[in-house]
Amino acid sequence: MTLLELEDVTAAYGRVQVLEGVSLSVPDGGAVGILGANGAGKTTTLRAISGTVRVGGRITFDGTDITKLGPEKVAALGIAHVPEGRGTLPNLTVRENLMVGAYLRRDAAQVRSDIDYLLELFPNLKERIGSNASALSGGEQQMLAVSRAFMAKPRLLVLDEPSLGLAPSTAKNVYDAIQRLRVESGIAMLVVEQNANLAFRIVDSAVVLETGRSVLSGSSAELRGRDEIRKAYLGG
Ligand SMILES: Nc1ncnc2c1ncn2[C@@H]1O[C@H](COP(=O)(O)OP(=O)(O)OP(=O)(O)O)[C@@H](O)[C@H]1O
Ligand SMILES: [Mg+2]
16 A cells, blocks of 8 residues: 655745656555755655645645645654754753654553663663763764654654765664664655665665656666666665
8 A cells, every 4th residue: 555655746945946746655664765866856855745845746645635734734644754964852861852752642651662662672772861862973863863753653754864974884773773663663664865775775665866856766676776876876
């Protein structure tokens, strides 16, 4: 079943049209990547989904038309967004950040057990549970940002370049952690990434954006085998 579908989506900042026609779909429980160069419109595509930019075309989530919905309604329907540059609250502790992620939930016992679950999954966070987010390493902050979004109990996790600013080995660890979360929880994911080698660690399929348009899509195996993808996004 399709969970999220974008059909010929356009978006503009003021008068400047940035998305010219983006189509993609995320199956329920699936993981889809968005690849593309700087400025291709990857972040804007995620903003279109989360309702923070003016959108044309059509976006549906679990059968509901969300094209014109604002960010709070979209979040309430079950889409959690980890923005570019992480989005943890630096002056709150790891535990407090996780609690903030769950602020709309009323199931206190389940919230506690979800926190325990995440701390088992991410031992680094467990060790730093009482530290302020600002005291964490970049990789730990990214794991916290993902965990915080997960605490909202979304059906779809939207991640904007989880590897941004991280050393290659740290980025790999973060992706391995995200992969564990995906396998364990079965949550659907839409992942923006410039480094296709990292994205292909977790996504089943991907779409390539060029200047605001989706120009190519396919399974990870298919895309990996294509010369133009290897040259542009796989370093060879
Ligand atoms: N708030 C804004 N106002 C006006 N133009 C913007 C705004 N944000 C982005 N843009 C423009 O929209 C285009 C797409 O930007 P976007 O951030 O979606 O690209 P991206 O693919 O995420 O790039 P990157 O890989 O650098 O993060 C760029 O030309 C950018 O300059
Ligand atoms: Mg971006």
